[in-house]
Amino acid sequence: xxxxxxxxxxxxxxxxxxTDGIIxxxxxxxxxxxxxxxxxxxRSSTVDLVGKSVDDxxxxxxxxxxxxxxxxxxxxxxxVLQPEPDIPDVREVILEHGKRIxxxxxxxxxxxxxxxxxxxxxxxxxxxxxxxxxxxxxxxxKQAETxxxxxxxxxxxxxxxxxxxxSINGYATLLRQGAVGALTEKQQHFxxxxxxxxxxxxxxxxxxxxxxxxxxxxxxxxxxxxxxASLAQDVVETLTVSAQRKGLRLVLTAPPNLPPVKADWGCIxxxxxxxxxxxxxxxxxxQIEVSLQAVASVMQVQVKDSGIxxxxxxxxxxxDRFYRAERDEVRASTGTGLGLSIVKTYxxxxxxxxxxxxxxxxxxxxxxxxxxxxxxxx
Numbered sequence: 001x002x003x004x005x006x007x008x009x010x011x012x013x014x015x016x017x018x019t020d021g022i023i024x025x026x027x028x029x030x031x032x033x034x035x036x037x038x039x040x041x042x043r044s045s046t047v048d049l050v051g052k053s054v055d056d057x058x059x060x061x062x063x064x065x066x067x068x069x070x071x072x073x074x075x076x077x078x079x080v081l082q083p084e085p086d087i088p089d090v091r092e093v094i095l096e097h098g099k100r101i102x103x104x105x106x107x108x109x110x111x112x113x114x115x116x117x118x119x120x121x122x123x124x125x126x127x128x129x130x131x132x133x134x135x136x137x138x139x140x141x142k143q144a145e146t147x148x149x150x151x152x153x154x155x156x157x158x159x160x161x162x163x164x165x166x167s168i169n170g171y172a173t174l175l176r177q178g179a180v181g182a183l184t185e186k187q188q189h190f191x192x193x194x195x196x197x198x199x200x201x202x203x204x205x206x207x208x209x210x211x212x213x214x215x216x217x218x219x220x221x222x223x224x225x226x227x228x229a230s231l232a233q234d235v236v237e238t239l240t241v242s243a244q245r246k247g248l249r250l251v252l253t254a255p256p257n258l259p260p261v262k263a264d265w266g267c268i269x270x271x272x273x274x275x276x277x278x279x280x281x282x283x284x285x286x287q288i289e290v291s292l293q294a295v296a297s298v299m300q301v302q303v304k305d306s307g308i309x310x311x312x313x314x315x316x317x318x319x320d321r322f323y324r325a326e327r328d329e330v331r332a333s334t335g336t337g338l339g340l341s342i343v344k345t346y347x348x349x350x351x352x353x354x355x356x357x358x359x360x361x362x363x364x365x366x367x368x369x370x371x372x373x374x375x376x377x378x
Contacts, residue, residue, distance in 0.1 A: 022034070023038050026080075027133075069093045072106050082130075101143075102137055102141075106135050108132075158208045176188070204338075211321070223263060224263070226262070232272060235273055251289050262350075279307060290302070300369045301369075301370075322337040
């Protein structure tokens with residue numbers, strides 16, 4: 001049985017019908033194809049696009065995002081012009097033009113060799129050459145506007161909730177201190193319930209505000225050379241009392257003279273507070289070990305506990321927003337399901353990566369890596 005592959009005219013017709021914008025350019029950045037959707041997104045005609053340079057057709061977009069696109073394009077152009085190119089991964093850039101938000105994905109186009117049967121021959125997937133760069137465009141302005149409105153709503157509601165929560169906590173503290181006289185055991189019990197729920201709501205509000213700031217792009221990293229061992233020591237000292245209340249040992253191991261990382265001190269502090277705090281919450285006996293090690297061009301940090309562990313199904317979702325495992329041990333503790341998603345975002349904003357290794361009832365190891373300061377400079 002033979003397979004009929006489309007000829008050049010049919011291939012162009014297929015590309016023209018795709019609902020995403022498609023622009024193809026050669027190794028020198030000159031456009032040789034643009035479909036109808038690309039014309040609509042760029043508000044131009046085929047005549048205006050074909051033959052022009054990519055630099056020109058994106059000239060009206062916001063400069064910073066445009067430069068990111070052109071930087072990725074130039075890197076791919078060098079690859080395309082090589083005799084035996086090593087095809088890179090797809091690059092993605094968000095372009096802005098006023099209120100319009102365009103998602104652009106760049107990939108290298110490879111022409112594969114066709115077997116002896118001509119158009120009906122078999123394609124040899126291992127043979128081929130890079131013939132240019134394809135830019136796929138998608139207008140996500142409405143989606144971005146919806147996300148922005150959602151973030152603004154979360155931020156507004158969270159700020160509005162802070163005032164009454166502060167008031168409730170303040171009056172509960174006054175009552176506990178005997179501002180209206182001695183309390184009975186039952187009254188003290190009720191106040192404890194109020195305080196616990198105020199703390200839980202305060203945690204939720206703070207996490208929602210963090211998510212809102214991240215989504216709205218208001219989190220700006222202040223990068224500096226950071227001694228991660230010193231930062232980790234500060235966090236460990238802060239959380240040692242919480243660990244001791246549960247009879248846990250909290251230890252830090254780090255070799256001397258570790259190289260610095262390029263990081264935002266506040267964000268990485270929050271990352272460690274979340275990871276170590278979670279380890280304390282979900283561990284009843286044993287110890288929690290925080291370890292640091294320079295590996296090649298990165299710093300690896302591990303938070304290892306002897307707690308309840310995480311199942312393989314939970315590992316796949318543990319960094320998702322609002323996710324909390326459906327287990328009694330998890331539901332018994334307070335939490336929003338936002339902490340680990342915030343941690344993941346902060347680590348990735350630094351150019352790092354985070355993962356977890358775990359087994360039920362045998363503990364977990366949360367690990368993340370950050371580029372060394374010397375690597376960032378290079």
